[in-house]
Amino acid sequence: MVVERETEAAHLGMWLFLASEVFLFGALFAVYTGCRVEFAADFARAAHESSVVLGTVNTFVLLTSSLLAALAVQAAETKHSRRAGLLLLATIALGAVFMVLKLVEYAGHAREGLLPGVHFRHPALATAGGRAYFTLYYLMTGLHGLHVLGGMTALGIVAFAALRGRYESASPLRLELVTLYWHLVDVVWIFLWPLFYLVR
Amino acid sequence: MPPRPTPLRYVLAWLLLVALAGLSFGLSRVSLGAWGTVVALAIAVLKAVVVLRAFMHLGREADSVRLLSWLTLAGVTLLCLGVMADVGLR
Numbered sequence: 001m002v003v004e005r006e007t008e009a010a011h012l013g014m015w016l017f018l019a020s021e022v023f024l025f026g027a028l029f030a031v032y033t034g035c036r037v038e039f040a041a042d043f044a045r046a047a048h049e050s051s052v053v054l055g056t057v058n059t060f061v062l063l064t065s066s067l068l069a070a071l072a073v074q075a076a077e078t079k080h081s082r083r084a085g086l087l088l089l090a091t092i093a094l095g096a097v098f099m100v101l102k103l104v105e106y107a108g109h110a111r112e113g114l115l116p117g118v119h120f121r122h123p124a125l126a127t128a129g130g131r132a133y134f135t136l137y138y139l140m141t142g143l144h145g146l147h148v149l150g151g152m153t154a155l156g157i158v159a160f161a162a163l164r165g166r167y168e169s170a171s172p173l174r175l176e177l178v179t180l181y182w183h184l185v186d187v188v189w190i191f192l193w194p195l196f197y198l199v200r
Numbered sequence: 201m202p203p204r205p206t207p208l209r210y211v212l213a214w215l216l217l218v219a220l221a222g223l224s225f226g227l228s229r230v231s232l233g234a235w236g237t238v239v240a241l242a243i244a245v246l247k248a249v250v251v252l253r254a255f256m257h258l259g260r261e262a263d264s265v266r267l268l269s270w271l272t273l274a275g276v277t278l279l280c281l282g283v284m285a286d287v288g289l290r
Contacts, residue, residue, distance in 0.1 A: 026276035
């Protein structure tokens with residue numbers, strides 16, 4: 001009974017943290033919404049500069065990483081600790097693939113002069129809307145990228161414990177809470193992908 | 201509390217997510233005008249629900265967590281609609 005209450009409290013605490021993260025990104029989505037209404041034509045032109053292929057591949061990478069994270073929790077719950085650890089390592093590897101592809105994309109934008117603030121050097125998009133689009137693009141995808149790195153670090157800690165056999169006897173609560181965070185990172189990307197890559 | 205999902209259910213949820221992502225990508229290649237944004241966001245909401253239900257087990261959480269989720273969703277929706285109305289009605 002006490003353990004059940006502690007588990008419930010831990011879950012509530014984690015979901016409160018996730019809610020604060022949703023509001024953090026929600027505020028940026030609200031700014032994006034306002035700018036999109038204000039600069040509709042500029043945003044549509046600027047969106048053509050994003051790499052649909054890289055953005056789409058990254059979507060499938062993150063969706064697959066979420067599957068592996070969920071399977072890791074299931075493995076830990078059935079006391080297959082090392083299997084859970086390997087699944088978490090695969091999840092981290094997909095997170096790394098996501099980050100590498102994101103950096104490739106950023107490098108491409110940098111070559112075209114599509115950089116935020118005073119470094120913006122793309123004459124065709126040098127309008128208030130074009131600049132706003134790329135400032136938001138870097139702010140939102142950059143913040144998301146930092147969350148991916150944070151998630152990979154947290155996953156690494158629980159993966160290490162899992163590979164050492166911790167979840168053969170201990171409760172997988174910590175592992176489960178970390179994967180909740182990872183799934184939220186996936187949910188945020190689920191909204192970033194259409195807004196920056198698909199809608200034109 | 202409902203039973204834990206089996207690995208097969210996780211895989212089915214992932215297949216659904218992949219199919220929805222494919223649908224979203226396919227529809228983005230078709231000219232839907234202003235509806236393109238609505239359709240893309242509707243599919244994104246559906247995918248988010250699948251992740252929340254299948255991978256994050258929101259349905260298994262306590263009432264307090266589910267209430268918190270609804271309040272968060274309502275708060276962010278109001279935030280976006282409020283900004284949109286402010287800019288759109290100027």
